[in-house]
Amino acid sequence: MRAKNIITLLTDFGEVDGFVGVMKGVMLNILPRAVIIDMTHQVPAHDIDAGAFILNSSFHYFPAGTVHVAIVDPGVGGKRRALAVQTANYFFIAPDNGILKFIFEHERPLRVFALANEKYFLRHISNTFHGRDIFAPCAAHLCAGVKIDEFGPEIFDYQTGEIQQPLVGIGQIIGNIIYVDTFGNLITNIPGAMVLHQSIEIGLGTSIISSISRSYDEQEHEPLALIGSAGFLEIAIFRQNASQRLNVRVGDAVSVKFIN
């Protein structure tokens, strides 16, 4: 597989300071025909897990050969390495801090390289903005035809991160809220396939939900459960912010009991 001219950007840089615009300038300097797509720049500051979740929900909708750049990077300028990763269909450019944990878990074949060849960096490297100085130019050079093994040595001791799996017991699953979206919908780490076609009772805080709805509007005013767009069990309230109304946050427990 060769890199296409499509680059996606996922960061916690926000859209206020011009950081993202600068990265695009750097990339257009190297590859004028680059098609640069913003995945999000509003990952909560320093929240590597949220960045990993969003990346995992989105990367596979892009054309094969797309270069995905994912930067949530509290350790910028310190000892953490920078990575270029190749999977069957995509490339990833990111700091080595676990933001690619779902890629490392699920994608095969998988090759991981350290970004070490300064030839592909900007000439002056700051200690605070590797998005501009290292990640953006390397992504653009990759799209421009540089082979991934030219960026640095292949490595095997990258940070695999931690993936919180639901506990599956006899007649019961205990999972967690792993993401809260813009609408306040609560996404769990329980795969939809585990709970469909069964009689169940879902517990979240003091709420009990006893069926899986097909859509948000099947139930008004009360919490409902459905299979969300990323394929996981999701708790929502029609036209309301379930996170706020139920006072539920990332990490909170969700239980599913199977009823005979």
Next chain:
Amino acid sequence: MRAKNIITLLTDFGEVDGFVGVMKGVMLNILPRAVIIDMTHQVPAHDIDAGAFILNSSFHYFPAGTVHVAIVDPGVGGKRRALAVQTANYFFIAPDNGILKFIFEHERPLRVFALANEKYFLRHISNTFHGRDIFAPCAAHLCAGVKIDEFGPEIFDYQTGEIQQPLVGIGQIIGNIIYVDTFGNLITNIPGAMVLHQSIEIGLGTSIISSISRSYDEQEHEPLALIGSAGFLEIAIFRQNASQRLNVRVGDAVSVKFIN
């Protein structure tokens, strides 16, 4: 008219979760040369009227043949239909819930089709994210040359929505605030042409304004009235947020008295 390769996106999805990035990935998969422009993704959640207002203020500035995708869609996955609409100069892709009400009111000729042909959807259709699974791929296929009547049957019973018109009496107009912009400027539903070249007195809450200004800086510290960029009477305060300072919101009444 044939569809151009320009697609605009107007949603209430926010820019946090990567939903919009995913839609762009889906479209680039179908039409790599698509030029995708964000109109806004910050329509207040579920606020169909605000989405309709923004769309109506903006669509006609784009080249003929542009495909405008407008998604504020609390009923996603439920019984509401999805639409493809053709007017003299543009195409629109949207849920059938009134978000196109100004298009239906003002544009002629007008043809409306239901999006029903699953050949142009993603293979797996979620019940929560039709932006990704239905609207994005249909928009891209339309740009790629699929004829609009291939997406589904022509329909005539679409939701026309409700347009709040000002009440015009003898020597007086009663209108409403229909939109508050980022700067806190208050946009009414009173066409500028109705109030220009006349002696008037505008009443809004406890404020009285007795002339139409040409620009925001003609008056300092006090509320002023002018004809806004969409052609409607607008109330503002120079360098201040009029909505906050006057405690005025969408729906509040505005009166215009004509003075002899």
Next chain:
Amino acid sequence: MRAKNIITLLTDFGEVDGFVGVMKGVMLNILPRAVIIDMTHQVPAHDIDAGAFILNSSFHYFPAGTVHVAIVDPGVGGKRRALAVQTANYFFIAPDNGILKFIFEHERPLRVFALANEKYFLRHISNTFHGRDIFAPCAAHLCAGVKIDEFGPEIFDYQTGEIQQPLVGIGQIIGNIIYVDTFGNLITNIPGAMVLHQSIEIGLGTSIISSISRSYDEQEHEPLALIGSAGFLEIAIFRQNASQRLNVRVGDAVSVKFIN
């Protein structure tokens, strides 16, 4: 130098109302092959100094020939002029209110023209949205090949704005916080070169910092100083919002004492 087909946009328009989308529609109408990059649209409303700082940190990362459009424009529709500016490598389109002050200070050669030729404006000019009616179409026409002196007369009495320089005394510098970024990092107007390779003591409110760190993660929990990505002395706290925690804002004083 000729204009490239790259246009950047820096405004305080926000991304809620569709203003930016409309500007892009206008530009695509004139130049379908325009590559339009958002620098930021979240400059604090009416904050010309913040807009000038962001522009100055970013414009030079773009390919030569890029047209930079910078609009923070509280005086829209009033008496202020509109400008087209050419420097050695770039073009700038902006209101004449000081937002280009760093360009005027640092870039040579420099030619400044008033945007006066209505041939390149939209036909109908509002008094509230020159971004759409004047700046966007002029930027697109410039990219499309119109010579910069066709837009209006060369002028020399443009607003140069005010640049706050640090006070350099014997053994001491007094500077100011001139920008606070999304992460709450505090950027000063003290060039990094002035404080590197010296024994120093930095004072900011009640905090004293006695060394320059290489990266954000060199110090935990306590304020640290480093040279930021734009080359200026910056005060930060690892993984925290220094502005909030230290209660420091734009304009606050920063002192640097040199220790023998």
